[in-house]
Amino acid sequence: MKKKDIDVLKHELVPEHVVMDDKEAERIMREYMVSKAQLPKIKESDSAAKQIGAKSGDIIKVIRKSQTADRFVSYRITIK
Amino acid sequence: MAASKRTIDALKKRGINDDDAKTLAEAGFTASKLRGKSLDNLVELTKDISKGVQQEVAEIKESAEEEAPEEKPKTPLDLRLEELLNPPTSLPYRMVKDMKAEISKHKVTKKHLEKIIDEVIEQYNRAKVEPCEAVGIIAAQSIGEPGTQMTMRTFHYAGVAELNVTLGLPRLIEIVDARKVPTTPVMKIYLDADHRHDRDKARELGWVIEATKTSHLGDILTIPDGMVIQIRLNDVMLRRRKITFEEVKEKIEKKAGTGVNVEGDEKDLILTITPKEPTYRELLQLRKKVNKITLKGIDGISRVVIRNEDGEYVMYTEGSALKEVLSKEGIDAARTKTNNIMEIADVLGIEAARNAIMEEALSTLSEQGLDVDIRHIMMIADVMTRDGEVKQIGRHGVAGEQVSVLSRAAFEVTVNHLLDAAIAGEIDELCGVSENVIVGQPINMGTGRIKLVATGYGV
Numbered sequence: 001m002k003k004k005d006i007d008v009l010k011h012e013l014v015p016e017h018v019v020m021d022d023k024e025a026e027r028i029m030r031e032y033m034v035s036k037a038q039l040p041k042i043k044e045s046d047s048a049a050k051q052i053g054a055k056s057g058d059i060i061k062v063i064r065k066s067q068t069a070d071r072f073v074s075y076r077i078t079i080k
Numbered sequence: 081m082a083a084s085k086r087t088i089d090a091l092k093k094r095g096i097n098d099d100d101a102k103t104l105a106e107a108g109f110t111a112s113k114l115r116g117k118s119l120d121n122l123v124e125l126t127k128d129i130s131k132g133v134q135q136e137v138a139e140i141k142e143s144a145e146e147e148a149p150e151e152k153p154k155t156p157l158d159l160r161l162e163e164l165l166n167p168p169t170s171l172p173y174r175m176v177k178d179m180k181a182e183i184s185k186h187k188v189t190k191k192h193l194e195k196i197i198d199e200v201i202e203q204y205n206r207a208k209v210e211p212c213e214a215v216g217i218i219a220a221q222s223i224g225e226p227g228t229q230m231t232m233r234t235f236h237y238a239g240v241a242e243l244n245v246t247l248g249l250p251r252l253i254e255i256v257d258a259r260k261v262p263t264t265p266v267m268k269i270y271l272d273a274d275h276r277h278d279r280d281k282a283r284e285l286g287w288v289i290e291a292t293k294t295s296h297l298g299d300i301l302t303i304p305d306g307m308v309i310q311i312r313l314n315d316v317m318l319r320r321r322k323i324t325f326e327e328v329k330e331k332i333e334k335k336a337g338t339g340v341n342v343e344g345d346e347k348d349l350i351l352t353i354t355p356k357e358p359t360y361r362e363l364l365q366l367r368k369k370v371n372k373i374t375l376k377g378i379d380g381i382s383r384v385v386i387r388n389e390d391g392e393y394v395m396y397t398e399g400s401a402l403k404e405v406l407s408k409e410g411i412d413a414a415r416t417k418t419n420n421i422m423e424i425a426d427v428l429g430i431e432a433a434r435n436a437i438m439e440e441a442l443s444t445l446s447e448q449g450l451d452v453d454i455r456h457i458m459m460i461a462d463v464m465t466r467d468g469e470v471k472q473i474g475r476h477g478v479a480g481e482q483v484s485v486l487s488r489a490a491f492e493v494t495v496n497h498l499l500d501a502a503i504a505g506e507i508d509e510l511c512g513v514s515e516n517v518i519v520g521q522p523i524n525m526g527t528g529r530i531k532l533v534a535t536g537y538g539v
Binding site for chain 2: 008010011012013014017040043046049062064066067070071076
């Protein structure tokens, strides 16, 4: 039934999603002084998360295009 | 363009055969430009080149050029400025970009540069929102106040003359309430290189997408005498929508249900459908079913309008089915959009939904002539998408998830919350704004966020 699998990350509305390695993730959390529970969340079943193969517990770096700063890096922890 | 032997060799190493490698090299590609492309892409690219599809080639070239720009060595200015992106200074990317552009226009000494950087950092820190500022309420008021100037008029057609879209305040409410389905779902479908400049191809694709119901193809007659339903198909409509008599018959057979007999007369284009029992009840139920059957196209897309915008053909649809549309051949899956935010969250992810919320809110406001700073809208979008799903601001979402009982009671459905809390023996920790106002204590925002501690004398 599926004619072609959609490359979600290619869509205009979808920013770049990258799975961070543990060391980098710890560094970021230390810098912002947050715990894992305080990070914004993203579901494991989220289309973008699925495409980059993020598993529950992984922290994803999201590089958004921003109207105010051209580029802004945000983070989301994968849940469930 | 002369084919570079190096390119051909490099491509052959990657697994491309001689002829294709030659074609690619002759088209002007170099190994570095094609580095990012997978083997499948390259094979397709060669096919496209031989077909002479210049458009796609130009586009891929453009993106390839963006991905692999000439590697200029970084100047000391570049390096110094890039440090500012990291903590402790953490300047926004655009600021550093602008600095780079301005400073490199002049000759500056190292000392001079440091002075400039210090000044920029100080101004940036001054311009930033102060910690503990109640940005939520500021965002709410900044959006709410222009909201009072929005009329409730929804009869104005946005953009396309034939389509009816919810505008203004009702639309803004839909967005903030995270409605599952907007009252006027609309998609804007962009077409791929093959279809976007070809009117006939675009039209054909339009019929592939628009839902064709039985009523579109002819007359449906309920004949109580013979206890049958007769469909008289119209030849013109069949041809226009590119569907054959056989296809119609098959589809109806499939969807009419068990025990139903479908007889077809291809010459007269008449289909006779007999219900499983010759009762009036069965007949009428069958009629209802036949009315509902979608013979061609995507269920839910009730109308497709094709327009020529900026030199390309675009399709506007009444009705939204993002997942199905994106997987159809011929459409541009990177640009096609919808105003159904829940669909976007479902198909493209939460970050896309966040962007969609901002875009929809912004366009709704600016269509009414209102200019709200994007930061307030960003605030709303961020709050709504914080937990990985799109939540409404109201009592079934953000407001309803407040830990504090008093806060929820002060928001909506007062007695229920107080009753349930009393029964359960709940405790309110008085951390938020509403509850502290009720109780009469300073709130945990602004100045109230700061606690003074005495260090004692002689320290």
